[in-house]
Amino acid sequence: MDRVLSGIRSTGQLHLGNYFGALRNFVKMQHDAECFFFIADYHSLTTHPDPRALHDNVRNALSEYLAAGLDPNVATIYVQSDVPEVAELSLLLGMHAYVGELERTASFKEKIRKHKDNINIGLLNYPVLMAADILLHRADKVPVGKDQEQHLELTRRFARRFNTLYEVDYFPESEAYNFGVELVKIPGLDGTGKMGKSEGNGIFLSDTDAEIRKKVMRAVTDSGPTTPDSPMSEPVANIFTLLKVVAPADKVTFFTEQYNSCKIRYGDLKRELAEDIIGVVAPIREKIEAIRSNDKYLHEVVCDGAERARRSAAKTVAGVREIMGIRRF
Numbered sequence: 001m002d003r004v005l006s007g008i009r010s011t012g013q014l015h016l017g018n019y020f021g022a023l024r025n026f027v028k029m030q031h032d033a034e035c036f037f038f039i040a041d042y043h044s045l046t047t048h049p050d051p052r053a054l055h056d057n058v059r060n061a062l063s064e065y066l067a068a069g070l071d072p073n074v075a076t077i078y079v080q081s082d083v084p085e086v087a088e089l090s091l092l093l094g095m096h097a098y099v100g101e102l103e104r105t106a107s108f109k110e111k112i113r114k115h116k117d118n119i120n121i122g123l124l125n126y127p128v129l130m131a132a133d134i135l136l137h138r139a140d141k142v143p144v145g146k147d148q149e150q151h152l153e154l155t156r157r158f159a160r161r162f163n164t165l166y167e168v169d170y171f172p173e174s175e176a177y178n179f180g181v182e183l184v185k186i187p188g189l190d191g192t193g194k195m196g197k198s199e200g201n202g203i204f205l206s207d208t209d210a211e212i213r214k215k216v217m218r219a220v221t222d223s224g225p226t227t228p229d230s231p232m233s234e235p236v237a238n239i240f241t242l243l244k245v246v247a248p249a250d251k252v253t254f255f256t257e258q259y260n261s262c263k264i265r266y267g268d269l270k271r272e273l274a275e276d277i278i279g280v281v282a283p284i285r286e287k288i289e290a291i292r293s294n295d296k297y298l299h300e301v302v303c304d305g306a307e308r309a310r311r312s313a314a315k316t317v318a319g320v321r322e323i324m325g326i327r328r329f
């Protein structure tokens with residue numbers, strides 16, 4: 001069975017785009033492979049060293065993923081810093097990572113541009129720590145977006161280098177995993193492009209009903225069709241794409257006909273869209289809230305996850321130590 005690993009940013013705030021895209025696939029995938037999901041809190045310290053925010057962020061990220069359907073009885077779900085083996089593996093892998101190749105990483109270049117006053121070793125080491133996350137469980141597959149492909153390429157390079165240098169076949173060459181399907185692209189509410197956290201055009205799974213209504217009513221449209229069966233502008237097509245995802249088919253048909261006959265009232269369309277989005281989001285938001293305030297449950301989940309992750313990690317690190325010649329007298 002494939003071993004799949006995914007790192008979750010602790011700064012995450014899940015939106016509808018995540019929910020109908022990667023997350024859906026994560027939830028399905030847990031049953032088809034041996035899955036590890038972890039909250040990458042060490043990584044967030046490279047740019048956001050704020051103790052109070054860190055802990056709250058981890059709590060929120062974990063609560064959101066659990067509410068959205070990651071099942072701790074099926075997958076191994078843990079917090080990165082609960083598994084100190086990753087720090088040791090990062091240190092050991094770092095012995096064979098060259099400063100030059102790390103300095104050339106696109107993410108490093110971007111971060112030093114944005115954080116000129118805090119160019120720390122953690123930033124430079126970011127891809128090594130990420131390789132350690134992945135190789136810690138000798139994962140075959142890593143579901144990541146385009147922005148992480150270079151990191152995955154480096155992970156493979158470190159794995160190959162280790163295997164070659166020590167003449168072993170210890171680490172796999174972990175591949176990016178795209179679920180074998182095109183991810184559904186959920187558009188934002190601002191007329192163009194996909195929904196994203198930094199774009200400010202999204203509906204978050206933690207949004208209240210009132211926030212959802214307000215955001216949807218303000219979504220960009222156009223001045224309306226004037227000739228029957230005219231093609232939709234991008235902003236209007238985006239509203240229909242969202243409607244198709246959340247509303248029953250007859251509602252989509254109704255508004256499509258209204259559009260084609262130039263009778264459509266965008267206000268009505270948006271009011272309906274908002275209610276259907278609420279129908280999806282409200283139950284998840286309530287779950288998020290229940291989980292977030294359930295310290296006992298969260299404690300159990302992270303302790304159990306850490307225990308399972310550490311078992312897998314300890315095996316890998318023991319092997320690496322042995323290979324590198326770190327042996328007890």
Ligand code: TRP
Nearest residue numbers: 005006007008009040043130133
């Ligand atoms: N760098 C990833 C991101 O920004 C998060 C991450 C950390 C990760 N370690 C990982 C992703 C290991 C996949 C595998 O999204």
